[in-house]
Amino acid sequence: MATGRALLTETEREYLRGEHGDQRMYEAKSRIKRRIEEELSADVELLEREQPELLAALEEVVCDER
Numbered sequence: 001m002a003t004g005r006a007l008l009t010e011t012e013r014e015y016l017r018g019e020h021g022d023q024r025m026y027e028a029k030s031r032i033k034r035r036i037e038e039e040l041s042a043d044v045e046l047l048e049r050e051q052p053e054l055l056a057a058l059e060e061v062v063c064d065e066r
Contacts, residue, residue, distance in 0.1 A: 007040070008032065
């Protein structure tokens with residue numbers, strides 16, 4: 001079974017670990033921040049309205065497993 005990404009791509013994970021220099025890390029952080037602020041926010045709103053049980057599963061992972 002193929003797996004996709006959740007929030008980060010494997011390459012972005014490498015960038016955040018500093019494996020490709022500071023400029024790549026900065027670019028990745030910018031893309032990820034936009035994704036969180038725009039796309040993830042819209043997804044959360046949709047889940048809240050249409051699929052609250054999936055939102056609860058997301059909240060459990062994000063809030064409880066830190």
